[in-house]
Amino acid sequence: MHKLTSCLVASLFLFDIASAHDHATATYLGNEGVLVSHGDTKILFDAFYAEGFRNYTLVPDDIASAMLKGEPPYDGVDAIFVSHVHGDHFTAAPAIAYLRAHPSVELYGSVQVKEAILKAGIAQDDPVMARIHGYDIAPEHDPVVFDMGGLMIDVVAVPHTGNWTNIQNFAWRVTLDDKATVMHLGDADPVVSNFSRHMEHFKKRKTNTAFPPYWFIGDKNGKIILDDIIGADQAIGIHVPKRAYGKGDEWRKNAGGDLYTDPGETRTIPDE
Numbered sequence: 651m652h653k654l655t656s657c658l659v660a661s662l663f664l665f666d667i668a669s670a671h672d673h674a675t676a677t678y679l680g681n682e683g684v685l686v687s688h689g690d691t692k693i694l695f696d697a698f699y700a701e702g703f704r705n706y707t708l709v710p711d712d713i714a715s716a717m718l719k720g721e722p723p724y725d726g727v728d729a730i731f732v733s734h735v736h737g738d739h740f741t742a743a744p745a746i747a748y749l750r751a752h753p754s755v756e757l758y759g760s761v762q763v764k765e766a767i768l769k770a771g772i773a774q775d776d777p778v779m780a781r782i783h784g785y786d787i788a789p790e791h792d793p794v795v796f797d798m799g800g801l802m803i804d805v806v807a808v809p810h811t812g813n814w815t816n817i818q819n820f821a822w823r824v825t826l827d828d829k830a831t832v833m834h835l836g837d838a839d840p841v842v843s844n845f846s847r848h849m850e851h852f853k854k855r856k857t858n859t860a861f862p863p864y865w866f867i868g869d870k871n872g873k874i875i876l877d878d879i880i881g882a883d884q885a886i887g888i889h890v891p892k893r894a895y896g897k898g899d900e901w902r903k904n905a906g907g908d909l910y911t912d913p914g915e916t917r918t919i920p921d922e
C-alpha cells in the first residue's frame with residue numbers, strides 16, 4: 651500500500667514537472683535571431699548573418715558554434731525562417747554551412763534569399779538547394795500557407811521600414827505542435843495599413859508571442875498593430891542596438907515594453 655501511494659505521488663510529481671516543461675521558450679541569438687522551442691520541435695528565425703553594420707549584435711561565437719554542432723539547446727532544429735535578405739539578417743555562407751551540417755533542416759525565405767544563395771556560388775543542382783524554399787510575395791498578395799512536420803506555417807509580406815521598397819520583408823507565423831504560435835516581423839514598418847490589409851489572416855490564429863523590431867515597442871501605431879491587428883499575447887522587441895547590451899532593464903523601462911538585448915536570454919511563450 652505504502653509503495654503504491656509513493657508511486658502515485660511520484661507519478662503525480664513527474665506529471666507536474668512534465669507540464670511545467672511543456673511551455674515553449676524563445677532564446678535570443680543576436681540582432682533579429684531567435685530560437686523557438688517546444689519540446690523537440692524547434693525553429694530558428696534570422697539566425698545566420700555576418701553583418702552587424704557596427705550597430706547590431708552578431709550571434710556570439712559560442713552560440714554560433716553550438717548551433718552548428720547541434721549542441722543543446724540548439725539541437726534538433728526543424729526549420730529556418732529568414733525575414734529578408736539584408737546582411738544583418740541573412741548571409742548565404744553560414745546558412746549553407748549549417749544546412750550541410752544538418753541534412754534534415756529546411757530553409758524558408760523570399761526568392762531574394764534564394765537568389766542570394768545562388769549568387770554566393772551554390773549551384774542550382776546542388777542537393778542543398780532542394781531544402782531552400784523561396785517565395786515571391788508582394789505586400790498586397792494573399793498569405794502563403796503550408797505545413798511541415800509539427801509546424802503550421804504562414805507568411806505575408808509587410809514592407810520594410812525606410813527606403814527599401816525593393817526588399818521583400820516577410821512576417822512568418824509558425825505554430826509549433828499545435829501549441830505555441832510565434833510571429834517574426836523582420837524589419838517591418840509600423841504602418842497600420844500594411845497590417846490591417848491582412849487583418850482576416852492575422853485573426854485566423856492566435857499569436858502567443860510576436861517578435862517585432864524594437865521600433866514597434868512604445869510606438870502608437872506599433873501598439874495598434876501588435877494589440878489590435880495581430881492580437882499578440884506578448885511582444886518582445888528585437889534588432890535592439892548593441893549598445894543596449896547588459897543594460898536590458900534600463901532599455902525595457904525606457905521603451906515601456908519587453909526587448910531582447912543580450913544574446914542567450916530566454917522568455918517563456920504563454921500557452922493558448
Ligand SMILES: [Zn+2]
Pocket residue numbers: 734736810837
Ligand atoms: Zn533590413
Ligand SMILES: [Zn+2]
Pocket residue numbers: 736738739837889
Ligand atoms: Zn535589419
